[in-house]
Amino acid sequence: MMTASAGRYVALCGGVGGAKLADGLAQVLPPDALRLVVNVADDFSHLSLRISPDLDTVLYTLAGVAHGVQGWGRAAETWHVLDEVKRLGGPDWFLLGDKDIALHLLRRTMMEEGATLTAATRTLAQLLGVAVCILPVTDDDVRTMVETDAGVLPFQTYFVKLRCAPVARGCRFEGAQTARLSAQVEQALRDPALAGVIVCPSNPYLSIDPILAVGGLRAMLRDADVPVIAVSPIIGGEAIKGPAAKMMRELGLAPSARVTADYYGDFVDVTLIDEVDAALAKDDARLLVAKTLMRTREDRAGLARACIEAVEKIRKDRKDVLF
Amino acid sequence: MMTASAGRYVALCGGVGGAKLADGLAQVLPPDALRLVVNVADDFSHLSLRISPDLDTVLYTLAGVAHGVQGWGRAAETWHVLDEVKRLGGPDWFLLGDKDIALHLLRRTMMEEGATLTAATRTLAQLLGVAVCILPVTDDDVRTMVETDAGVLPFQTYFVKLRCAPVARGCRFEGAQTARLSAQVEQALRDPALAGVIVCPSNPYLSIDPILAVGGLRAMLRDADVPVIAVSPIIGGEAIKGPAAKMMRELGLAPSARVTADYYGDFVDVTLIDEVDAALAKDDARLLVAKTLMRTREDRAGLARACIEAVEKIRKDRKDVLF
Numbered sequence A, B: 001m002m003t004a005s006a007g008r009y010v011a012l013c014g015g016v017g018g019a020k021l022a023d024g025l026a027q028v029l030p031p032d033a034l035r036l037v038v039n040v041a042d043d044f045s046h047l048s049l050r051i052s053p054d055l056d057t058v059l060y061t062l063a064g065v066a067h068g069v070q071g072w073g074r075a076a077e078t079w080h081v082l083d084e085v086k087r088l089g090g091p092d093w094f095l096l097g098d099k100d101i102a103l104h105l106l107r108r109t110m111m112e113e114g115a116t117l118t119a120a121t122r123t124l125a126q127l128l129g130v131a132v133c134i135l136p137v138t139d140d141d142v143r144t145m146v147e148t149d150a151g152v153l154p155f156q157t158y159f160v161k162l163r164c165a166p167v168a169r170g171c172r173f174e175g176a177q178t179a180r181l182s183a184q185v186e187q188a189l190r191d192p193a194l195a196g197v198i199v200c201p202s203n204p205y206l207s208i209d210p211i212l213a214v215g216g217l218r219a220m221l222r223d224a225d226v227p228v229i230a231v232s233p234i235i236g237g238e239a240i241k242g243p244a245a246k247m248m249r250e251l252g253l254a255p256s257a258r259v260t261a262d263y264y265g266d267f268v269d270v271t272l273i274d275e276v277d278a279a280l281a282k283d284d285a286r287l288l289v290a291k292t293l294m295r296t297r298e299d300r301a302g303l304a305r306a307c308i309e310a311v312e313k314i315r316k317d318r319k320d321v322l323f
Helices: A016-028 A053-063 A080-087 A098-112 A117-127 A155-161 A183-190 A204-212 A217-222 A244-250 A257-263 A275-281 A297-322 B016-028 B053-063 B080-087 B098-112 B117-127 B155-161 B183-190 B204-212 B217-222 B244-250 B257-263 B275-281 B297-322
Strands: A008-013 A034-038 A044-046 A049-051 A133-136 A143-148 A151-154 A168-174 A194-199 A228-231 A270-274 A287-290 B008-013 B034-038 B044-046 B049-051 B133-136 B143-148 B151-154 B168-174 B194-199 B228-231 B270-274 B287-290
Touching: A008 A016, A008 A183, A008 A204, A016 A034, A016 A053, A016 A297, A034 A053, A034 A183, A044 A155, A049 A098, A053 A098, A053 A117, A053 A133, A080 A098, A080 B080, A080 B098, A098 A117, A098 B080, A117 A133, A133 A183, A143 A155, A143 A204, A151 A155, A168 A204, A168 A244, A183 A194, A194 A297, A204 A217, A204 A244, A228 A297, A257 A270, A257 A275, A257 A287, A270 A275, A270 A297, A275 A287, A287 A297, B008 B016, B008 B183, B008 B204, B016 B034, B016 B053, B016 B297, B034 B053, B034 B183, B044 B155, B049 B098, B053 B098, B053 B117, B053 B133, B080 B098, B098 B117, B117 B133, B133 B183, B143 B155, B143 B204, B151 B155, B168 B204, B168 B244, B183 B194, B194 B297, B204 B217, B204 B244, B228 B297, B257 B270, B257 B275, B257 B287, B270 B275, B270 B297, B275 B287, B287 B297
Parallel strands: A008 A034, A008 A194, A034 A133, A194 A228, A228 A270, A270 A287, B008 B034, B008 B194, B034 B133, B194 B228, B228 B270, B270 B287
Antiparallel strands: A044 A049, A143 A151, A143 A168, B044 B049, B143 B151, B143 B168
């Protein structure tokens, strides 16, 4: 069921949680009314493959081929290549299934032939039958480095190899200062038909920050004419997946849906928080209660509708003030 | 069973037939007494993998993991990556199994980290438990182009994609003029302990010529002090595998074991031909009859012993003349 919507939406997203809301938005908006701007700072080269974890999670989720539970990779995956890599003494700490490797090989092949990451992503989306526009935030290299008590670690070392065990002190995004938004992202944000921007429930420090760090995007959103809303990845003081809550604690914060709202305070108009956190919204106009936990595909569509309604309400309120 | 041998041997080889004799030599010589110099002009980049068909056939054969019948690739192979590549519309004309892809990924990773093809091959041999020294003839790029009635074709296009269907007019080896023998090959050929050089029963035009074309190797063999012998890949007027006989016909020659001997005439002392071709050897001292068809591992060892005996006989005959 499509929601009759006034305009187009841009959604910023990382991996799992972001991909779920992206799928919800794809269910309720016409394909041309949605632009997904995806984090690329987790990307890395491994086993001579070009791996883009967040782009792939979004791609697989929208194509309906994502693994239902683990939050990365594909359903009905096999592991023959990695088994042999391991047998030959190669690195096996980063799990790469056979189907996943096929996609990485195709992406690298396209990029070696001169395609940008944006163009390669478009082609892969077409091959997987995904109509929605999935845009890497930049075609330049940005790489997340996590500052921890065990030293400054490349993202995948921290996240996968060490399973987020080291205590995080902060993140830096190498290359972000010189990286430019892709022309397609720039265009999506400056689109006169843009109705609003949605920050998906991804890790604020590891997934959203490295998007915002590119090409002055955070300042652009701060100055945006359209509503910018967010969905808290924290529900009942915990993250549904990943280290967001753990990192908040390590940064000296009590994890709560309000932390996200505060963290995005300079550019987000409203943050959707879950029903279990309704008490927080009592005397805080920046917080809006919704059903944010996405267990089913219907939950995803429901949250997407709540996001669109929140944007439309802000637009209406602003109009009421103006006229 | 090791043959007590006076010195070291260098064997030049391409894929299937060459690999079989290489395995025979590896059975009868101590590991340190054998250096395999392998063709790299069939190497190519495909699906962003670095593929070295002849090196891999030799590696897999010596490791005992080669496919027993098809002449390339591995035994007990699976095809999950290629199935998905195909499903996604990628190129599937070059057959790459999952285990094979694991090796290609490891090789490319090593080479991206700065390893030469020689160093990467040594590491892969160790990982596969192969003690014999397998040397790419060069670390520089040499690429076979086949001149055909359908135009000048890259080797893999001619060999795999078009299944050798076009009529061959000749071959050229791009890069051969500037390519240098690797230091390890140079050393193997100038080794004071070198007893002899064996040209394996590989395709003279497609496998041996591009080895000989590098760094003046053909002239080096012409001037060599040690015996140089060859094994004819043609038995009873036909090649056991591949297009050698077809190419001979297209080049206007009647395929026979003598064609190989003639073709190598300037640098080979003796060519071993099969028992079925014994008549050819009657009045031709350059030809020596042996059991060259290798059906079993014992056949390979037997032919290896025949090669070593042929070298030793030439050495003895020369000594007899000198003293």
